Amino acid sequence: DAGVIQSPRHEVTEMGQEVTLRCKPISGHDYLFWYRQTMMRGLELLIYFNNNVPIDDSGMPEDRFSAKMPNASFSTLKIQPSEPRDSAVYFCASSLVGGRGANVLTFGAGSRLTVL
Amino acid sequence: RKEVEQDPGPFNVPEGATVAFNCTYSNSASQSFFWYRQDCRKEPKLLMSVYSSGNEDGRFTAQLNRASQYISLLIRDSKLSDSATYLCVVSFSGNTPLVFGKGTRLSVIA
Numbered sequence: 065d066a067g068v069i070q071s072p073r074h075e076v077t078e079m080g081q082e083v084t085l086r087c088k089p090i091s092g093h094d095y096l097f098w099y100r101q102t103m104m105r106g107l108e109l110l111i112y113f114n115n116n117v118p119i120d121d122s123g124m125p126e127d128r129f130s131a132k133m134p135n136a137s138f139s140t141l142k143i144q145p146s147e148p149r150d151s152a153v154y155f156c157a158s159s160l161v162g163g164r165g166a167n168v169l170t171f172g173a174g175s176r177l178t179v180l
Numbered sequence: 181r182k183e184v185e186q187d188p189g190p191f192n193v194p195e196g197a198t199v200a201f202n203c204t205y206s207n208s209a210s211q212s213f214f215w216y217r218q219d220c221r222k223e224p225k226l227l228m229s230v231y232s233s234g235n236e237d238g239r240f241t242a243q244l245n246r247a248s249q250y251i252s253l254l255i256r257d258s259k260l261s262d263s264a265t266y267l268c269v270v271s272f273s274g275n276t277p278l279v280f281g282k283g284t285r286l287s288v289i290a
Contacts, residue, residue, distance in 0.1 A: 097277060106280060109278075120277070155223060169224075171225070
């Protein structure tokens with residue numbers, strides 16, 4: 065298995081532009097999570113899905129952020145419009161719902177976003 | 181009060197040293213506990229789960245104290261390759277999201 069795949073790995077954009085981050089979870093994993101990591105705040109959960117359904121989006125900073133999971137193999141996190149304070153590393157992670165692998169997250173390599 | 185708190189470090193130790201990290205969590209109902217490791221500019225990866233009776237994996241020993249709500253990680257005979265940030269992770273139950281501490285940075289020096 066190729067693991068959790070994220071794109072782009074790096075993005076530099078200007079304030080006000082739309083940013084779309086993409087994630088392909090591990091096949092067979094039921095849960096998908098979006099985290100954001102900054103030096104100041106560490107890893108923060110933004111939103112998570114179970115079987116493609118959003119379960120908790122209380123971590124999404126504001127209406128500028130949205131996430132979708134149209135099918136079991138693809139999710140997007142969109143920021144529109146982007147602001148400099150959105151600069152961070154955005155991680156996607158997936159996990160199994162039960163069994164030995166339950167609650168063990170496998171992370172993607174992350175998308176490093178810089179908003180100028 | 182943050183849900184999971186760790187000393188940010190950095191801990192600078194010589195090769196071969198023993199080093200210990202502690203972590204405290206605020207929710208007494210927490211059920212699952214882990215240590216993740218994150219190398220510089222990389223993603224976090226599971227190091228080990230933490231079980232109630234304590235557990236060991238080679239040079240690494242994890243312990244849980246539910247009464248005091250803290251978790252510890254002991255690394256014996258430190259190697260240069262142990263240099264990383266160690267993240268303490270907690271969850272309330274098997275299917276709820278993991279809550280991460282901000283991490284403790286370790287540098288092992290030759």
